[in-house]
Amino acid sequence: MRRDIFQAIADPTRRAILGLLALQAMTPNGIAEHFQTTRQAVSKHLRILTECEVVKQEYQGREIYYHLEIQRMKEIDKWLEQFRKLWEIRFDQLDKVLANLKKNKR
Amino acid sequence: MRRDIFQAIADPTRRAILGLLALQAMTPNGIAEHFQTTRQAVSKHLRILTECEVVKQEYQGREIYYHLEIQRMKEIDKWLEQFRKLWEIRFDQLDKVLANLKKNKR
DNA sequence: ATTTTGTGAAACCGAATGGTTTCATATATA
């Protein structure tokens, strides 16, 4: 069973859950209210997110608060690094093009 | 059939393919040489990548060069934005902590 | 003490996924 951050964010519901948890820690019931699926479906998503350690559980009585483990999100950013260079180059070129347009206008 | 960039990068082979294409455009056979799977399996991955428009085909005789469509990768970066704020805050706090440590040392 | 509430887990299901093997087709090459 592959379980990494990339597989975790492949599902739109899980991405939405992560978006919610970016704002504040929440309980499964609290999260489920934001979706049309059952609480159990959300629970399964939380299990996956927990397994790849992008969320952490905090027990508080019979409630469980899930909160985002931001470090895992940075792994995505790190992977993007190799591509970021490319689109920055494109921007540089765009800058040159714009500079030339400006120059020729005068 | 869901087909978006997040689903595209969920598979490790597809991520590796994108990594290769970040360096240069390549043919299916050229790409397949880098993996242990069959050429046909790579072809299926390329189909998926093409469907969500993160790669583009360029026909050249009987060869097809696949090249990266960097714009799609930026969508991931854009989604990360909401989380980037968070880990930057952490860094700021870390800076404060480090500054305090330094101060107390004197 | 009994009932309600919050939660995870298991059983089940249809659909999607990733892979292989086989085939079809178009373009080079001999």
Place this chain on the structure above:
DNA sequence: TATATATGAAACCATTCGGTTTCACAAAAT
């Protein structure tokens, strides 16, 4: 022209995925 090469697509298969329904259990409320 006959053969080799580059490629996509279809058929098939075991596994995974995302969802629901049902159940188990601990903690809070009555």
